[in-house]
Amino acid sequence: MSDAGESTYRTRPLTEETWPDFAGLVEANNGVWGGGWCMGFHPEGVGSGHTAAGNRDAKQAHVRRGTVHQVLVYDGDDCVGWCQYGSPAELPNIKNPRAYEAELDELPDWRIGCLFTGRGHQRQGVARSAVTAALAAIEDAGGGLVEAYPEQVEGREPQRGSYLHTGPESLFEELGFERDRRIAKWRWVMRRRVASGGCRDSST
16 A cells, blocks of 8 residues: 555555455446446457446456556545556557557557546546556556557547546646657557656656
8 A cells, every 4th residue: 555646645456355445436436437347458348249247247357367457546445546557468459559550669568548536536636646656556567668548638628528538648748758649639649668666767
């Protein structure tokens, strides 16, 4: 268990022990994005042919096998959000794959997948705490090239719904990520190199 940045939030990894906290947050938010259970980046994916119950079972199976990396954020005893991350093998599914692969020069060591903040906790630093803790965990695991796929907010009309499930570009920019290339009108590949242990190099 660790502090995340300078906030009062605590963070813990998603494990069998913390599964009930994660599941409670998902269930309190209608399954999250139509019952996806944060499975969109995993090999199984979501969408046609998948059900909320099946997604739940698949996510829990990943937790049991240890094939998921996810930071849970707590406000007191309540789980209020998360940041998913993992290797490209763990998280092979990203949006706009053709555009992504067209100019791919190096696969990342780590991908940051979906971010989620529960109702009533938006705009209170949950996502920042989650990503900060994920980067610290990546550093502890040996570091490497980290990619995120956030949505551009600047110059765009305010949006509603789940479009920010990969986070806003501004958050990653503040945490040292730099634009690598555009893969959709409002979506970017952003990169940051994280060193093992000591200082982090944000160059691409």
